[in-house]
Amino acid sequence: MELARRQNILAIKTERGQVIGFHAENLQVARVDDAVWSALQKMSQVNAVDPAINSEVASEIQEWNDEVDPHATTVPLSQKVRSYSVNVSQVCNLKCTYCAAGGDGTFGDKRKHIEIETIFEQMRMLLHDVERGEQFDVTFFGGEPLVAQENIRQLARFAKLQVAGRGIDLRFRVITNGTLVDEKAAELLATLGCHVTVSIDGPAEINDRQRKTAGGQGSTARTLKGVQELLKVRDRLGSLTFGAVFGKHHTGVLETYKFLRPFDFDTLKFDFAADGDDGEASEEFAREIARTADYAFSVGGERELRKIGAFDHYFRALDQQRRTLNHCGAGKSHLFADAKGRLTTCQWFIGQPGEQVGQGTRLDQEKLAEYAAPLQELNNCGSCWAKNLCGGGCMFINRLKNGSKHKKDKEFCIRTRTTIAKAIEYYAEARA
Amino acid sequence: MLKQERKEKEENEVKFIKKVKPSPAKEVSGKPTGNEAPIRRGPACVPAGD
Numbered sequence: 001m002e003l004a005r006r007q008n009i010l011a012i013k014t015e016r017g018q019v020i021g022f023h024a025e026n027l028q029v030a031r032v033d034d035a036v037w038s039a040l041q042k043m044s045q046v047n048a049v050d051p052a053i054n055s056e057v058a059s060e061i062q063e064w065n066d067e068v069d070p071h072a073t074t075v076p077l078s079q080k081v082r083s084y085s086v087n088v089s090q091v092c093n094l095k096c097t098y099c100a101a102g103g104d105g106t107f108g109d110k111r112k113h114i115e116i117e118t119i120f121e122q123m124r125m126l127l128h129d130v131e132r133g134e135q136f137d138v139t140f141f142g143g144e145p146l147v148a149q150e151n152i153r154q155l156a157r158f159a160k161l162q163v164a165g166r167g168i169d170l171r172f173r174v175i176t177n178g179t180l181v182d183e184k185a186a187e188l189l190a191t192l193g194c195h196v197t198v199s200i201d202g203p204a205e206i207n208d209r210q211r212k213t214a215g216g217q218g219s220t221a222r223t224l225k226g227v228q229e230l231l232k233v234r235d236r237l238g239s240l241t242f243g244a245v246f247g248k249h250h251t252g253v254l255e256t257y258k259f260l261r262p263f264d265f266d267t268l269k270f271d272f273a274a275d276g277d278d279g280e281a282s283e284e285f286a287r288e289i290a291r292t293a294d295y296a297f298s299v300g301g302e303r304e305l306r307k308i309g310a311f312d313h314y315f316r317a318l319d320q321q322r323r324t325l326n327h328c329g330a331g332k333s334h335l336f337a338d339a340k341g342r343l344t345t346c347q348w349f350i351g352q353p354g355e356q357v358g359q360g361t362r363l364d365q366e367k368l369a370e371y372a373a374p375l376q377e378l379n380n381c382g383s384c385w386a387k388n389l390c391g392g393g394c395m396f397i398n399r400l401k402n403g404s405k406h407k408k409d410k411e412f413c414i415r416t417r418t419t420i421a422k423a424i425e426y427y428a429e430a431r432a
Numbered sequence: 433m434l435k436q437e438r439k440e441k442e443e444n445e446v447k448f449i450k451k452v453k454p455s456p457a458k459e460v461s462g463k464p465t466g467n468e469a470p471i472r473r474g475p476a477c478v479p480a481g482d
Contacts (some may be wrong), residue, residue, distance in 0.1 A: 022450055033448040060448050071454075083473045137473070195465055237467040266462035273479055306460045319456045333473035346475060374450065431452035 001290070001421060004040035008065045010385045012421050020428045024385040026144040027321045029428050062183060072321040077106035079372055081126050085139040085347055086119055087111075088155065091338045092179050094219055097210040098247055098273040098410045099349050105143040106213075111339040114151055118341035118360050119160050125361045126335070127131035127159065139173040141336075141347060145209045146180040149188055156192050171195060171238060175321045177211065179219050181226030190233035197269065198227055198242040202256035210249050231246040232265060237267040241309070246271035247290075252292025253288035253395035254295060257308075272415060274397040281413035286418035293422045302430040313422035315430075317389055318383055323389035331357065348396040378406050386417045 010022040011032060019028035019037040026137055027373040039057045039252060052236050091112050092105025100135050102108040123138070130136045138159055140152050156172055163170045170191060181189075189196055201207045201224050208218025230240060242265050244256050270292075272278075287312075296305045300315040306312040317324060326332060331345035335357070343358035345368075357367045371378075375392030384390070390413075395405035397412050 028451050030449045030451040032450070036448050057448050064449055077473070083475075085475070136471075239463045241465060267465050268450065302458070303460055307462060309465075315458075315460075319454045319458060321454060328476035329473040330475065332477060334474075348477075396477075428452055432457060 001418075001425075003421065004037060004044050005055055005385055006040055006043040006061065009040065010184045011037050012425060013037055014425050018425075018428075020425055021064070022363060022385070023064060023067070023069075024388060024425050025206060026067060026072045027303075027317060027318055027323065027388060027432070028064075028069060030064075031037065031428055031432060032055075043265065045269050045315045047189040056076065069321065071179075072323065074323040074325060077326045077329060077332045077374070079332050079368060080129065081335050082130065082135060082138040083139070083329055084123070084126055084337070085141045085326035085334070085402065086155065087142055087339045087350075088114060088140045088145045088151040089345075090114075091147055091367075092144040092177070093179060093213060094144065094211055095214045096212070096245075097249060098245060098275075100273065101143065101360075102351070107143075107338060109339070112147070113417055114148070114243050114339040115341055116151060116154060119155060119337060122343075123159055124162055124294050124339055126167075128201075130163070130166075133169075135171065136163070137171045137173060139175065139429065141175055144177055144180065145174050146176050146185050147305055149185060152192075153188060158263055173197070173238075175199065175243070176226075177219065177223060178226035178230070179222035181229045182395040183229060183232075185226075186229040186233045190236035191229070193238045195234065195241070198230070198232060199243045199245070200224075200227075200260070201244045201246075201250060202252065203273045206256065210245075216312065216335060224423050227263065233256075234264060239409065240331070241265060241267040241269055243269040245271050245273050246285050247277050248275055249273075251281055251284040251288055254292045256297065257292045266307070266313070268307055269309045274394075274400055274409065276401070279411050282415050286415035289415070289419050290422045293426060294421075297426050297429070302423060302426070305426055309427040310419055311423050312418060314389055315427055316401060318424070318427050323388040325374035325388075327375050327391035327393050331368060346396055379405065381408075384413070386413075386420045389420050389423075390416045 004011045008024050010024060012020045016222040016270045019032045019034060021032040035054055035057045039053045039061060042053050089112055091110055095104050099105060145152060159170060172192045173195040175197045201211060204218060204220035207220040211219045213219055236365060242260050246253060293305060296308060306315055335343050335344055336347045340359045342356050344355050345349050345357055349355035357364050376387050381387040381392050393408055393412050396410045400409050401406045401409040
């Protein structure tokens with residue numbers, strides 16, 4: 001895949017030789033002639049109109065570049081919390097090699113029991129501001145959340161009571177390794193209509209390498225047993241997602257995709273665990289995402305491709321022509337509580353000095369104000385062509401790689417742009 | 433000139449760039465995950481409240 005650009009207009013030359021145009025502000029996609037590709041290549045080199053460029057082509061490019069499409073909109077993300085994640089335990093029965101929760105699910109502060117009264121009050125405060133018709137998400141996180149099923153049951157019951165009769169769309173989510181899902185746990189999640197994400201990185205030979213029990217045993221067989229229990233209550237779950245983590249330890253996205261594809265899921269989530277010196281792995285991951293997209297589209301077209309969450313997200317944004325100013329809602333629409341009700345904007349900031357933005361029902365407005373501006377602006381995305389689909393990148397990765405939440409990680413940018421370019425390529429094919 | 437005729441004429445004049453039409457109503461497989469809004473409200477790294 002090759003790219004050429006002038007101002008708002010990007011041209012993507014695909015490996016199949018097609019040329020796709022993209023307007024970075026209007027979020028419009030177009031099939032374009034080879035002449036546009038040649039012209040944009042020249043234009044991006046000289047950054048001016050070259051006399052050798054076909055004037056009709058240049059004028060058409062310029063006209064598209066200058067177009068302001070009223071259908072393209074930007075929806076600002078205000079500082080109203082509508083997504084709340086809570087650690088219902090800070091212990092885990094697994095010890096994954098890449099664990100970002102302190103290496104063992106404890107976030108450096110092992111707690112099987114949470115301060116549930118504090119969490120109740122916090123939920124009450126956050127739910128108090130939610131208006132009729134709005135959606136509010138409660139995500140049960142950990143550690144492994146299913147070691148604390150009673151906490152999930154009690155917190156869910158409390159949240160439901162808070163919104164009873166108020167016309168609020170309350171949704172529950174859980175991120176689990178699946179190993180503790182038996183009939184009883186599956187029934188709990190089904191009763192809540194929970195949106196369940198099971199973490200699994202691929203077939204046993206891959207997954208067992210990095211997702212081990214504390215005793216060093218592989219966890220795949222137990223996870224798959226849990227998945228079978230979830231499939232029995234499938235129709236009562238909100239949705240079922242598989243989440244796979246890649247990184248320096250594993251970049252084989254296509255292999256993982258082929259392994260997971262036969263299961264009856266709604267979405268696949270592929271994440272890259274950033275780490276120091278991960279440039280080579282990141283580039284291979286990006287290539288693998290592209291190969292996986294090629295494969296998915298070839299076997300099932302748009303429907304199959306959009307089962308991969310990232311592609312679904314970009315297709316929706318392109319269909320709706322909505323600019324994304326924020327990669328995520330951290331510190332705006334989202335807060336995270338640890339087992340003691342200490343609030344951070346992101347789960348990966350737990351226990352880190354200076355990152356706490358509240359405790360219990362007290363919010364540190366001064367600290368939250370630092371998150372108010374759009375991430376695109378805070379992270380200096382400038383004229384990046386992908387910024388309106390990316391939304392500015394991840395503060396956690398920026399800090400991990402560069403020591404500052406707002407200093408962009410170039411590897412993140414490369415793999416995000418690769419994925420977005422691939423999404424644009426197939427969007428053009430699907431909508432042609 | 434009628435509006436439709438003008439639109440068609442404009443479309444015919446485009447020689448090198450042909451925009452594809454968005455299809456916001458497109459149905460996809462699978463149940464909605466609640467992450468459908470293009471503005472992410474929750475974390476991007478775990479599927480919570482996009």
